[in-house]
Amino acid sequence: MHNFYSAYWWIFLLRGLFALIIGLVAIFWPGAAFTTLVVFLGAYLFAGGLFAVIGAVAARRTTENWGLFLLSGLTGIILGILTLYNPFATGNAIIYLIAVWAMLAGIFEIIIAIRLRTVITGEGWYIVGGLLTIIFGILLLSNPQIAALTLTWVFGLYAVISGIMLIALSFRLRSR
Incomplete structure (x- = not known):
């Protein structure tokens, strides 16, 4: 299995570069329509899935876990196609x-804080955190345009970090 990763380091590099480019576009052009982000997400899912399938097919003789790569890749391809087919439904x-x-997480945070009140002090802060999480969920529902902009930035940041990590991994694999 070790030889597979080193031999196909370039797959991680391509995935990382693709993620990095999409992330930078999402961060520096946040005013673009949320549909564009969803289309980027669909393209990322499709391309990532395609690279995973290529890696799985290449690894079928060298690793016993190639089926997991194949399943991951096929899932990415299917989700990418569905996203590109109807980006508005995916965005919503x-x-x-x-x-x-967010609303469910906030409710659970409040419940946990109430249950912990005999164990810890300052549980009120955990309740406040739960209330803020609930409010965040309500705000997302009440103003989908701002939610789309915020999610664009969050996705962009995630894609940049993920892309950098994949690129760094590819160089480490290449040097082996």
């Missing part, structure tokens, strides 16, 4: 999923 789904997650 992303906002709603994050909003619902």
